[in-house]
Amino acid sequence: MDENPIETDYLVIGAGAMAMAFVDTLLKETNARIVMVDRHERAGGHWNDAYPFVRLHQPSAFYGVNSRELGSGTKDTTALNEGLYELASGAEVVSYFDQVMNQQFLPSGRVRFFPMCNYTGDRIDDHRFTSLVSGADHQVRVSKKVVDATHARTAVPSTHPPRYRVEPGVQCVPLNDLPKIRHPYASYVVVGSGKTGIDACLWLLQNGVAPATICWIMPNDPWLIDRANMQPGLDSFERTIGGLTAQFEAIAAADSIPDLFTRLEATGQLLRLDTSVEPTAYRCASVTQAELRELRRIDNIVRLGRVRVIEPTRIVLEQGSIATGPNALHIDCSASAIPTLPDMKVFDGGKINLWMVSSCQPVFSAALIAYVESHLVDQTQMNALCTMVPPPHVPTDWIRIWAVYLGNQLRWGEHDGLARWIKQSRLYFMTAVVRGLQETDTEKLAQLHRLYVSRQQAVASLPRLLGAIA
Structure with missing residues:
Protein backbone atom coordinates (compact mmCIF):
# COMPACT_ATOMS: atom_id res chain seq x y z
CA MET A 1 0.00 0.00 0.00
CA ASP A 2 1.30 3.46 -0.92
CA GLU A 3 1.83 5.33 2.35
CA ASN A 4 1.67 8.69 0.56
CA PRO A 5 -1.24 8.54 -1.91
CA ILE A 6 -1.53 11.20 -4.55
CA GLU A 7 -4.35 13.61 -3.71
CA THR A 8 -6.43 15.08 -6.53
CA ASP A 9 -9.90 16.31 -7.42
CA TYR A 10 -10.05 14.57 -10.81
CA LEU A 11 -8.12 11.56 -12.07
CA VAL A 12 -8.08 11.40 -15.87
CA ILE A 13 -7.17 8.00 -17.31
CA GLY A 14 -5.55 8.72 -20.66
CA ALA A 15 -3.96 11.77 -22.24
CA GLY A 16 -5.30 11.48 -25.77
CA ALA A 17 -7.16 14.15 -27.72
CA MET A 18 -10.44 13.85 -25.79
CA ALA A 19 -8.68 13.84 -22.42
CA MET A 20 -6.71 16.95 -23.37
CA ALA A 21 -9.81 18.81 -24.58
CA PHE A 22 -11.66 17.86 -21.37
CA VAL A 23 -8.85 19.00 -19.06
CA ASP A 24 -8.36 22.24 -20.99
CA THR A 25 -11.97 23.28 -20.37
CA LEU A 26 -11.99 21.99 -16.78
CA LEU A 27 -8.94 24.14 -16.02
CA LYS A 28 -10.65 27.23 -17.39
CA GLU A 29 -14.01 26.67 -15.75
CA THR A 30 -12.90 25.43 -12.29
CA ASN A 31 -10.05 25.57 -9.79
CA ALA A 32 -9.76 21.77 -9.73
CA ARG A 33 -6.59 19.79 -9.27
CA ILE A 34 -6.11 17.14 -11.95
CA VAL A 35 -3.94 14.03 -12.32
CA MET A 36 -3.49 12.55 -15.81
CA VAL A 37 -2.10 9.05 -16.40
CA ASP A 38 -1.13 7.66 -19.79
CA ARG A 39 0.90 4.76 -21.19
CA HIS A 40 2.63 6.95 -23.75
CA GLU A 41 5.71 9.07 -23.23
CA ARG A 42 3.87 12.20 -24.34
CA ALA A 43 0.33 13.49 -24.48
CA GLY A 44 -1.61 12.78 -27.64
CA GLY A 45 -2.74 9.19 -27.20
CA HIS A 46 -2.86 7.15 -30.40
CA TRP A 47 -1.25 9.98 -32.38
CA ASN A 48 2.03 8.81 -30.84
CA ASP A 49 1.62 5.46 -32.60
CA ALA A 50 0.16 6.62 -35.90
CA TYR A 51 1.81 6.15 -39.29
CA PRO A 52 4.27 8.85 -40.38
CA PHE A 53 2.12 10.21 -43.21
CA VAL A 54 -1.13 10.41 -41.25
CA ARG A 55 -3.10 13.65 -41.33
CA LEU A 56 -6.34 14.81 -39.87
CA HIS A 57 -9.36 14.05 -42.02
CA GLN A 58 -10.97 17.30 -40.87
CA PRO A 59 -9.64 20.87 -40.97
CA SER A 60 -7.22 21.72 -38.17
CA ALA A 61 -9.59 24.52 -37.14
CA PHE A 62 -11.96 21.93 -35.63
CA TYR A 63 -9.35 19.98 -33.66
CA GLY A 64 -7.29 20.21 -30.48
CA VAL A 65 -8.27 22.12 -27.33
CA ASN A 66 -10.42 25.22 -26.99
CA SER A 67 -7.70 27.49 -25.63
CA ARG A 68 -5.12 27.03 -28.39
CA GLU A 69 -5.41 27.16 -32.16
CA LEU A 70 -4.05 24.24 -34.16
CA GLY A 71 -2.37 25.20 -37.41
CA SER A 72 -2.12 28.51 -39.20
CA GLY A 73 -5.66 28.81 -40.55
CA THR A 74 -4.47 28.69 -44.16
CA LYS A 75 -5.57 26.68 -47.16
CA ASP A 76 -3.49 24.02 -48.87
CA THR A 77 -2.19 25.04 -52.27
CA THR A 78 -0.85 21.68 -53.42
CA ALA A 79 -1.61 17.94 -53.36
CA LEU A 80 -4.98 16.31 -52.89
CA ASN A 81 -6.38 18.82 -50.37
CA GLU A 82 -5.69 21.82 -52.61
CA GLY A 83 -8.05 24.74 -52.06
CA LEU A 84 -9.30 23.45 -48.70
CA TYR A 85 -8.22 24.34 -45.18
CA GLU A 86 -5.08 22.66 -43.91
CA LEU A 87 -5.02 19.22 -42.33
CA ALA A 88 -2.48 18.93 -39.51
CA SER A 89 0.01 16.09 -39.86
CA GLY A 90 0.39 13.51 -37.13
CA ALA A 91 3.70 15.06 -36.10
CA GLU A 92 2.05 18.47 -35.83
CA VAL A 93 -0.75 17.06 -33.68
CA VAL A 94 1.68 15.33 -31.29
CA SER A 95 3.79 18.49 -31.03
CA TYR A 96 0.65 20.55 -30.43
CA PHE A 97 -0.53 18.39 -27.54
CA ASP A 98 2.98 18.33 -26.13
CA GLN A 99 2.97 22.13 -26.12
CA VAL A 100 -0.47 22.26 -24.51
CA MET A 101 0.75 19.95 -21.76
CA ASN A 102 4.10 21.63 -21.11
CA GLN A 103 3.22 25.25 -21.81
CA GLN A 104 -0.29 25.38 -20.34
CA PHE A 105 -1.33 22.43 -18.20
CA LEU A 106 1.78 21.81 -16.12
CA PRO A 107 2.67 25.51 -15.57
CA SER A 108 -0.85 26.01 -14.14
CA GLY A 109 0.30 24.12 -11.06
CA ARG A 110 -3.01 22.25 -11.02
CA VAL A 111 -2.16 19.40 -13.40
CA ARG A 112 0.18 16.51 -12.69
CA PHE A 113 1.02 14.26 -15.63
CA PHE A 114 2.30 10.71 -15.19
CA PRO A 115 3.42 9.40 -18.61
CA MET A 116 4.62 5.84 -19.23
CA CYS A 117 2.20 4.59 -16.59
CA ASN A 118 -0.53 1.95 -16.67
CA TYR A 119 -3.72 2.50 -14.69
CA THR A 120 -4.49 -0.68 -12.70
CA GLY A 121 -7.39 0.42 -10.48
CA ASP A 122 -11.06 -0.53 -10.71
CA ARG A 123 -12.29 2.86 -12.00
CA ILE A 124 -14.65 3.04 -9.01
CA ASP A 125 -12.96 3.29 -5.61
CA ASP A 126 -9.50 1.78 -5.95
CA HIS A 127 -7.34 4.08 -8.07
CA ARG A 128 -3.73 3.15 -8.70
CA PHE A 129 -1.20 3.08 -11.51
CA THR A 130 2.18 1.50 -12.18
CA SER A 131 5.19 2.96 -13.97
CA LEU A 132 6.05 1.00 -17.10
CA VAL A 133 9.67 2.07 -16.65
CA SER A 134 10.48 1.80 -12.93
CA GLY A 135 7.68 -0.49 -11.83
CA ALA A 136 6.78 1.89 -9.02
CA ASP A 137 3.17 1.69 -7.82
CA HIS A 138 1.13 4.75 -6.92
CA GLN A 139 -2.23 5.07 -5.23
CA VAL A 140 -4.51 8.02 -6.01
CA ARG A 141 -7.11 9.47 -3.68
CA VAL A 142 -9.83 11.16 -5.76
CA SER A 143 -12.06 13.69 -4.03
CA LYS A 144 -14.42 14.33 -6.95
CA LYS A 145 -14.44 12.07 -10.02
CA VAL A 146 -12.43 9.70 -12.17
CA VAL A 147 -12.56 10.46 -15.89
CA ASP A 148 -12.27 7.48 -18.22
CA ALA A 149 -10.83 8.77 -21.48
CA THR A 150 -10.02 5.31 -22.85
CA HIS A 151 -13.37 4.35 -24.40
CA ALA A 152 -12.35 5.48 -27.89
CA ARG A 153 -9.67 2.75 -27.90
CA THR A 154 -8.42 3.99 -31.25
CA PRO A 222 -17.99 2.89 -47.00
CA TRP A 223 -20.10 5.96 -47.43
CA LEU A 224 -17.69 8.91 -47.38
CA ILE A 225 -18.05 12.59 -46.55
CA ASP A 226 -16.97 15.23 -49.06
CA ARG A 227 -14.45 17.31 -47.10
CA ALA A 228 -15.29 20.41 -49.15
CA ASN A 229 -18.69 20.42 -47.41
CA MET A 230 -17.19 20.81 -43.92
CA GLN A 231 -14.93 23.84 -44.12
CA PRO A 232 -14.57 26.71 -41.63
CA GLY A 233 -14.84 30.40 -42.46
CA LEU A 234 -17.19 32.72 -44.28
CA ASP A 235 -15.52 31.98 -47.61
CA SER A 236 -16.95 28.46 -47.36
CA PHE A 237 -20.22 29.53 -45.73
CA GLU A 238 -22.57 28.92 -48.64
CA ARG A 239 -21.31 25.42 -49.35
CA THR A 240 -21.01 24.33 -45.73
CA ILE A 241 -24.35 25.70 -44.56
CA GLY A 242 -25.94 24.62 -47.82
CA GLY A 243 -24.62 21.10 -47.24
CA LEU A 244 -26.11 20.90 -43.76
CA THR A 245 -29.40 22.23 -45.09
CA ALA A 246 -29.38 19.60 -47.84
CA GLN A 247 -28.87 16.87 -45.24
CA PHE A 248 -31.80 18.08 -43.14
CA GLU A 249 -34.02 18.48 -46.20
CA ALA A 250 -33.13 14.94 -47.27
CA ILE A 251 -34.18 13.63 -43.85
CA ALA A 252 -37.44 15.56 -44.03
CA ALA A 253 -38.30 14.46 -47.57
CA ALA A 254 -37.15 10.83 -47.61
CA ASP A 255 -39.89 8.20 -47.60
CA SER A 256 -37.49 5.31 -46.89
CA ILE A 257 -33.90 4.59 -45.87
CA PRO A 258 -32.78 3.88 -49.47
CA ASP A 259 -34.48 7.08 -50.60
CA LEU A 260 -32.61 9.03 -47.91
CA PHE A 261 -29.20 7.84 -49.10
CA THR A 262 -30.18 8.45 -52.72
CA ARG A 263 -30.96 12.05 -51.83
CA LEU A 264 -27.77 12.47 -49.80
CA GLU A 265 -25.68 11.19 -52.69
CA ALA A 266 -27.57 13.24 -55.28
CA THR A 267 -26.81 16.45 -53.37
CA GLY A 268 -23.16 15.52 -52.83
CA GLN A 269 -23.42 15.02 -49.07
CA LEU A 270 -22.25 11.43 -49.17
CA LEU A 271 -19.88 9.82 -51.66
CA ARG A 272 -18.96 6.25 -52.55
CA LEU A 273 -16.08 4.70 -54.37
CA ASP A 274 -18.16 2.72 -56.85
CA THR A 275 -21.66 3.95 -57.65
CA SER A 276 -22.69 0.41 -58.62
CA VAL A 277 -21.87 -1.01 -55.17
CA GLU A 278 -24.14 -0.34 -52.21
CA PRO A 279 -22.04 0.76 -49.21
CA THR A 280 -22.34 -1.30 -46.03
CA ALA A 281 -20.23 0.93 -43.76
CA TYR A 282 -20.14 4.50 -42.47
CA ILE A 338 -14.02 2.86 -33.72
CA PRO A 339 -15.10 0.53 -30.91
CA THR A 340 -18.47 -0.92 -30.05
CA LEU A 341 -19.58 0.78 -26.86
CA PRO A 342 -21.10 -0.93 -23.83
CA ASP A 343 -24.33 0.48 -22.43
CA MET A 344 -23.23 3.47 -20.35
CA LYS A 345 -23.81 7.14 -19.60
CA VAL A 346 -21.39 10.06 -19.63
CA PHE A 347 -22.03 10.89 -15.98
CA ASP A 348 -22.17 7.80 -13.80
CA GLY A 349 -21.93 8.68 -10.13
CA GLY A 350 -18.28 9.34 -9.38
CA LYS A 351 -17.20 8.48 -12.92
CA ILE A 352 -17.22 10.41 -16.19
CA ASN A 353 -17.12 8.40 -19.41
CA LEU A 354 -15.74 10.49 -22.28
CA TRP A 355 -17.44 9.82 -25.59
CA MET A 356 -18.91 11.81 -28.44
CA VAL A 357 -22.08 13.78 -27.80
CA SER A 358 -21.71 15.62 -31.11
CA SER A 359 -21.60 14.17 -34.62
CA CYS A 360 -18.04 13.05 -35.45
CA GLN A 361 -16.56 15.76 -33.16
CA PRO A 362 -14.71 14.00 -30.33
CA VAL A 363 -12.71 16.94 -28.96
CA PHE A 364 -15.64 19.35 -28.94
CA SER A 365 -17.67 16.66 -27.20
CA ALA A 366 -15.05 16.25 -24.48
CA ALA A 367 -14.80 20.00 -23.94
CA LEU A 368 -18.59 20.31 -23.67
CA ILE A 369 -18.71 17.46 -21.14
CA ALA A 370 -16.13 19.34 -19.05
CA TYR A 371 -18.26 22.50 -19.15
CA VAL A 372 -21.34 20.58 -18.03
CA GLU A 373 -19.35 18.94 -15.22
CA SER A 374 -18.13 22.36 -14.12
CA HIS A 375 -21.52 24.09 -13.97
CA LEU A 376 -24.26 21.53 -13.27
CA VAL A 377 -24.87 19.11 -10.41
CA ASP A 378 -28.02 17.17 -11.32
CA GLN A 379 -26.74 14.09 -13.16
CA THR A 380 -30.09 13.44 -14.83
CA GLN A 381 -29.96 16.89 -16.42
CA MET A 382 -26.24 16.50 -17.16
CA ASN A 383 -26.79 13.23 -19.01
CA ALA A 384 -29.73 14.73 -20.91
CA LEU A 385 -27.36 17.43 -22.20
CA CYS A 386 -24.67 14.84 -22.94
CA THR A 387 -26.48 11.90 -24.48
CA MET A 388 -23.91 9.73 -26.21
CA VAL A 389 -24.13 9.49 -29.98
CA PRO A 390 -23.69 5.93 -31.29
CA PRO A 391 -20.31 5.04 -32.77
CA PRO A 392 -20.51 5.01 -36.57
CA HIS A 393 -20.24 1.58 -38.14
CA VAL A 394 -23.06 0.91 -40.62
CA PRO A 395 -24.88 3.36 -42.94
CA THR A 396 -27.98 3.63 -40.76
CA ASP A 397 -25.77 4.93 -37.96
CA TRP A 398 -25.73 8.19 -39.97
CA ILE A 399 -29.43 8.52 -39.04
CA ARG A 400 -28.99 7.39 -35.43
CA ILE A 401 -26.19 9.90 -34.89
CA TRP A 402 -28.28 12.79 -36.22
CA ALA A 403 -31.24 11.75 -34.07
CA VAL A 404 -29.21 11.90 -30.85
CA TYR A 405 -27.12 14.89 -31.89
CA LEU A 406 -30.11 17.04 -32.83
CA GLY A 407 -31.77 16.18 -29.55
CA ASN A 408 -28.64 17.27 -27.72
CA GLN A 409 -28.50 20.50 -29.73
CA LEU A 410 -32.07 21.41 -28.82
CA ARG A 411 -31.35 20.89 -25.12
CA TRP A 412 -28.09 22.87 -25.34
CA GLY A 413 -30.05 25.83 -26.68
CA GLU A 414 -32.35 25.74 -23.65
CA HIS A 415 -29.44 26.18 -21.20
CA ASP A 416 -28.29 29.80 -21.38
CA GLY A 417 -24.80 29.32 -19.96
CA LEU A 418 -24.03 26.31 -22.14
CA ALA A 419 -25.46 28.00 -25.23
CA ARG A 420 -23.18 31.01 -24.67
CA TRP A 421 -20.16 28.77 -24.13
CA ILE A 422 -20.85 26.83 -27.33
CA LYS A 423 -21.02 30.01 -29.39
CA GLN A 424 -17.53 30.91 -28.15
CA SER A 425 -16.03 27.43 -28.50
CA ARG A 426 -13.53 27.31 -31.34
CA LEU A 427 -14.00 23.52 -31.50
CA TYR A 428 -17.69 23.77 -32.33
CA PHE A 429 -18.24 23.28 -36.03
CA MET A 430 -20.77 26.09 -36.46
CA THR A 431 -18.68 28.59 -34.49
CA ALA A 432 -15.86 28.23 -36.99
CA VAL A 433 -18.27 28.51 -39.93
CA VAL A 434 -20.14 31.67 -38.89
CA ARG A 435 -17.21 33.53 -37.29
CA GLY A 436 -17.22 37.11 -38.56
CA LEU A 437 -20.79 37.03 -39.87
CA GLN A 438 -22.29 40.54 -39.89
CA GLU A 439 -25.90 41.54 -39.29
CA THR A 440 -25.84 43.34 -42.64
CA ASP A 441 -25.13 40.14 -44.59
CA THR A 442 -28.77 39.42 -45.31
CA GLU A 443 -28.10 36.63 -47.83
CA LYS A 444 -26.08 34.55 -45.38
CA LEU A 445 -28.59 35.23 -42.61
CA ALA A 446 -31.38 34.06 -44.90
CA GLN A 447 -29.41 30.89 -45.57
CA LEU A 448 -29.06 30.33 -41.81
CA HIS A 449 -32.81 30.76 -41.42
CA ARG A 450 -33.40 28.11 -44.07
CA LEU A 451 -30.99 25.84 -42.18
CA TYR A 452 -32.91 26.26 -38.92
CA VAL A 453 -36.26 25.62 -40.61
CA SER A 454 -34.94 22.48 -42.30
CA ARG A 455 -33.49 21.30 -38.98
CA GLN A 456 -36.93 21.53 -37.36
CA GLN A 457 -38.41 19.55 -40.23
CA ALA A 458 -35.68 16.94 -39.87
CA VAL A 459 -36.32 16.57 -36.15
CA ALA A 460 -39.98 15.89 -36.91
CA SER A 461 -39.13 13.29 -39.57
CA LEU A 462 -36.37 11.37 -37.78
CA PRO A 463 -38.69 9.15 -35.69
CA ARG A 464 -40.29 7.87 -38.90
CA LEU A 465 -36.91 6.99 -40.42
CA LEU A 466 -35.65 5.44 -37.18
CA GLY A 467 -38.74 3.25 -37.14
CA ALA A 468 -37.82 1.96 -40.60
CA ILE A 469 -34.44 0.68 -39.41
CA ALA A 470 -34.70 -3.05 -38.89
Missing part, protein backbone atom coordinates in the same frame (compact mmCIF):
# COMPACT_ATOMS: atom_id res chain seq x y z
CA ALA A 155 -6.55 1.03 -32.71
CA VAL A 156 -3.45 1.72 -34.80
CA PRO A 157 -2.16 -1.19 -36.94
CA SER A 158 1.39 -0.76 -35.59
CA THR A 159 0.21 -1.55 -32.05
CA HIS A 160 -2.14 -4.45 -32.87
CA PRO A 161 -1.30 -7.66 -34.73
CA PRO A 162 -3.58 -8.52 -37.67
CA ARG A 163 -6.82 -10.25 -36.75
CA TYR A 164 -6.08 -12.82 -39.43
CA ARG A 165 -3.32 -15.43 -39.56
CA VAL A 166 -0.18 -14.67 -41.50
CA GLU A 167 1.81 -17.77 -42.47
CA PRO A 168 5.63 -17.89 -42.55
CA GLY A 169 7.18 -16.50 -45.70
CA VAL A 170 4.47 -13.86 -46.19
CA GLN A 171 5.56 -10.23 -46.22
CA CYS A 172 2.92 -8.39 -44.19
CA VAL A 173 3.54 -5.02 -42.52
CA PRO A 174 1.45 -2.31 -40.84
CA LEU A 175 1.08 0.81 -42.96
CA ASN A 176 3.50 2.53 -40.54
CA ASP A 177 6.28 0.67 -42.36
CA LEU A 178 5.46 1.93 -45.86
CA PRO A 179 8.03 4.76 -45.74
CA LYS A 180 10.67 2.13 -44.89
CA ILE A 181 10.32 0.41 -48.27
CA ARG A 182 13.75 0.11 -49.94
CA HIS A 183 12.89 -1.82 -53.10
CA PRO A 184 9.79 -2.11 -55.30
CA TYR A 185 7.42 -5.05 -55.00
CA ALA A 186 5.61 -6.82 -57.80
CA SER A 187 2.30 -6.05 -56.13
CA TYR A 188 0.86 -4.30 -53.09
CA VAL A 189 -2.12 -5.75 -51.23
CA VAL A 190 -3.95 -3.28 -48.97
CA VAL A 191 -6.11 -5.03 -46.36
CA GLY A 192 -8.86 -2.79 -44.99
CA SER A 193 -11.39 -0.26 -46.29
CA GLY A 194 -11.40 2.31 -43.48
CA LYS A 195 -9.45 5.54 -43.09
CA THR A 196 -6.12 3.73 -42.86
CA GLY A 197 -6.85 1.68 -45.98
CA ILE A 198 -7.72 4.85 -47.88
CA ASP A 199 -4.54 6.54 -46.66
CA ALA A 200 -2.40 3.53 -47.63
CA CYS A 201 -3.82 3.46 -51.16
CA LEU A 202 -3.36 7.22 -51.59
CA TRP A 203 0.23 7.01 -50.29
CA LEU A 204 1.09 4.27 -52.78
CA LEU A 205 -0.47 6.16 -55.69
CA GLN A 206 1.17 9.44 -54.72
CA ASN A 207 4.52 7.69 -54.61
CA GLY A 208 4.21 6.48 -58.17
CA VAL A 209 2.94 2.93 -57.69
CA ALA A 210 1.01 1.84 -60.76
CA PRO A 211 -2.69 1.31 -59.96
CA ALA A 212 -2.59 -2.06 -61.75
CA THR A 213 -0.14 -3.39 -59.14
CA ILE A 214 -2.41 -2.50 -56.20
CA CYS A 215 -4.96 -4.96 -54.85
CA TRP A 216 -7.40 -3.43 -52.36
CA ILE A 217 -9.23 -5.87 -50.11
CA MET A 218 -12.41 -4.07 -49.12
CA PRO A 219 -14.61 -6.01 -46.69
CA ASN A 220 -17.16 -3.17 -46.58
CA ASP A 221 -17.63 -0.32 -49.03
CA ARG A 283 -17.32 5.70 -40.21
CA CYS A 284 -17.28 9.50 -40.63
CA ALA A 285 -14.27 9.29 -42.98
CA SER A 286 -13.88 12.20 -45.38
CA VAL A 287 -12.20 12.57 -48.77
CA THR A 288 -11.78 15.25 -51.37
CA GLN A 289 -12.98 14.84 -54.91
CA ALA A 290 -9.31 14.68 -55.97
CA GLU A 291 -8.67 11.83 -53.53
CA LEU A 292 -11.75 10.00 -54.76
CA ARG A 293 -10.52 10.28 -58.36
CA GLU A 294 -7.19 8.81 -57.29
CA LEU A 295 -8.80 5.91 -55.44
CA ARG A 296 -10.99 5.13 -58.45
CA ARG A 297 -7.82 4.44 -60.46
CA ILE A 298 -7.54 1.16 -58.55
CA ASP A 299 -9.52 -1.47 -60.45
CA ASN A 300 -8.51 -4.57 -58.49
CA ILE A 301 -10.85 -4.27 -55.53
CA VAL A 302 -11.69 -7.52 -53.75
CA ARG A 303 -15.10 -7.70 -52.09
CA LEU A 304 -15.06 -11.17 -50.56
CA GLY A 305 -15.36 -10.25 -46.91
CA ARG A 306 -12.60 -10.16 -44.29
CA VAL A 307 -9.28 -11.92 -44.58
CA ARG A 308 -9.01 -15.23 -42.73
CA VAL A 309 -5.40 -16.15 -43.50
CA ILE A 310 -2.64 -15.01 -45.82
CA GLU A 311 -0.67 -17.95 -47.18
CA PRO A 312 2.45 -17.74 -49.40
CA THR A 313 0.42 -18.26 -52.59
CA ARG A 314 -3.15 -17.29 -51.69
CA ILE A 315 -5.30 -15.12 -49.45
CA VAL A 316 -8.29 -16.88 -47.90
CA LEU A 317 -11.27 -14.62 -47.24
CA GLU A 318 -14.74 -15.16 -45.78
CA GLN A 319 -16.30 -15.67 -49.21
CA GLY A 320 -13.49 -17.09 -51.30
CA SER A 321 -9.80 -16.77 -52.01
CA ILE A 322 -7.44 -14.88 -54.31
CA ALA A 323 -3.88 -15.51 -55.45
CA THR A 324 -0.85 -13.78 -54.00
CA GLY A 325 2.89 -14.31 -54.31
CA PRO A 326 6.27 -14.12 -52.59
CA ASN A 327 7.02 -10.70 -54.08
CA ALA A 328 3.81 -9.12 -52.86
CA LEU A 329 3.79 -6.70 -49.94
CA HIS A 330 0.67 -7.08 -47.81
CA ILE A 331 -0.22 -3.89 -45.91
CA ASP A 332 -2.33 -4.36 -42.81
CA CYS A 333 -4.94 -1.62 -42.35
CA SER A 334 -7.50 -3.79 -40.61
CA ALA A 335 -7.38 -2.40 -37.06
CA SER A 336 -10.74 -0.93 -36.07
CA ALA A 337 -10.43 2.70 -34.98
